[in-house]
Amino acid sequence: MIVLGIETSCDETGVAVYDSERGLLADALYSQVTLHQQYGGVVPELASRDHIRKTLPLIREVLDEAGCALGDLDGLAYTAGPGLAGALLVGASVGRSLGMTLGIPTIGVHHMEGHLLAPLLEANGPEFPFVALLVSGGHTQLVEVPQIGSYKLIGESLDDAAGEAFDKVAKMLGLPYPGGPHVARLAESGTPGRFDFPRPMTNRPGLDFSFSGLKTYTLNTVAEHTVDGLLNEQTKADIAWAFQEAVVDTMVIKCRRAFEHSGMKRLVIAGGVSANMRLREKLAHMAKAEGGELHYPGFAFCTDNGAMIAYAGCMRLLAGQQDDLSILARPRWNLETLPKVG
Numbered sequence: 246m247i248v249l250g251i252e253t254s255c256d257e258t259g260v261a262v263y264d265s266e267r268g269l270l271a272d273a274l275y276s277q278v279t280l281h282q283q284y285g286g287v288v289p290e291l292a293s294r295d296h297i298r299k300t301l302p303l304i305r306e307v308l309d310e311a312g313c314a315l316g317d318l319d320g321l322a323y324t325a326g327p328g329l330a331g332a333l334l335v336g337a338s339v340g341r342s343l344g345m346t347l348g349i350p351t352i353g354v355h356h357m358e359g360h361l362l363a364p365l366l367e368a369n370g371p372e373f374p375f376v377a378l379l380v381s382g383g384h385t386q387l388v389e390v391p392q393i394g395s396y397k398l399i400g401e402s403l404d405d406a407a408g409e410a411f412d413k414v415a416k417m418l419g420l421p422y423p424g425g426p427h428v429a430r431l432a433e434s435g436t437p438g439r440f441d442f443p444r445p446m447t448n449r450p451g452l453d454f455s456f457s458g459l460k461t462y463t464l465n466t467v468a469e470h471t472v473d474g475l476l477n478e479q480t481k482a483d484i485a486w487a488f489q490e491a492v493v494d495t496m497v498i499k500c501r502r503a504f505e506h507s508g509m510k511r512l513v514i515a516g517g518v519s520a521n522m523r524l525r526e527k528l529a530h531m532a533k534a535e536g537g538e539l540h541y542p543g544f545a546f547c548t549d550n551g552a553m554i555a556y557a558g559c560m561r562l563l564a565g566q567q568d569d570l571s572i573l574a575r576p577r578w579n580l581e582t583l584p585k586v587g
């Protein structure tokens with residue numbers, strides 16, 4: 246089955262063609278980062294307008310690259326939520342209308358299911374069951390995944406998402422948006438141990454996260470060391486190191502607990518923050534020490550992309566699921582309410 250996937254939930258237009266027989270045939274991404282950078286974050290109306298400009302050209306591009314005509318498509322998948330309402334509506338309108346015109350089954354995909362299944366695009370992807378740590382700009386969730394389409398939320402952030410915390414700390418350090426990769430790069434030249442930041446919610450039981458206290462702690466540290474409006478470059482790097490280390494250690498502790506809680510020893514990380522090398526390194530070490538294993542997507546498939554949507558849509562379409570003619574845009578959508586697959 247050849248499926249076209251369209252992702253427009255936030256600030257990247259992603260389009261891909263996935264074939265259940267041959268794998269990923271083509272994948273194209275247009276990032277709006279430079280458009281939003283001057284505002285220090287995503288401006289929803291500008292995002293929607295830019296998706297309108299890019300979605301159709303990207304569809305043509307991936308079809309060309311895949312060597313497919315529109316008539317070769319067997320199914321269509323678009324991101325139906327969660328995300329920005331206007332941005333979602335662009336992909337949903339194009340996807341649903343194209344699916345209807347071509348007379349092919351069409352499905353609205355949950356963005357976080359896309360992220361969660363992205364590691365399965367890799368050659369040696371994880372087997373089921375597993376525990377997933379979803380860490381993106383909008384979500385931090387621990388999910389038990391007995392099989393594809395079955396998701397049980399066992400922990401989540403009570404306030405900021407992990408990526409959001411990285412982005413806000415980046416702003417405090419004067420780094421551009423989106424800040425996660427910049428904080429990570431700066432942390433590489435940080436002095437281990439100069440600052441020791443708290444590991445939030447780790448000294449009481451439970452699998453939930455909270456990053457707002459850590460954010461305030463970081464802000465206070467920045468303020469304490471700012472002299473005449475200036476923060477020394479080495480101090481900036483040392484703060485980046487301490488912040489990243491605190492986030493990573495917190496996640497390691499919670500993931501170890503999730504192993505105990507679920508009895509599973511296979512961990513999948515996905516979403517933008519899963520691109521973080523320190524997180525991968527420390528979680529891989531923990532999983533190995535527990536006799537388990539860690540899986541993550543390739544770098545291109547950690548942040549938003551069309552391939553994960555084409556893949557997740559393909560799995561559901563293969564199982565006989567499809568939507569009616571409604572154009573679905575669900576800014577809020579609980580992952581646990583998705584229909585099971587198979």
Ligand code: KG4
Nearest residue numbers: 381382383408425426517518520521548549
């Ligand atoms: O999954 P994603 O592309 O978008 C959402 O669904 O939200 O995640 C974007 C987030 C941003 O907050 C970005 O700063 C963060 O992922 N991110 C990182 C890294 N790369 C991206 N955070 C920490 N370290 C990284 N290397």
Ligand code: ZN
Nearest residue numbers: 360381548549
């Ligand atoms: Zn995402």
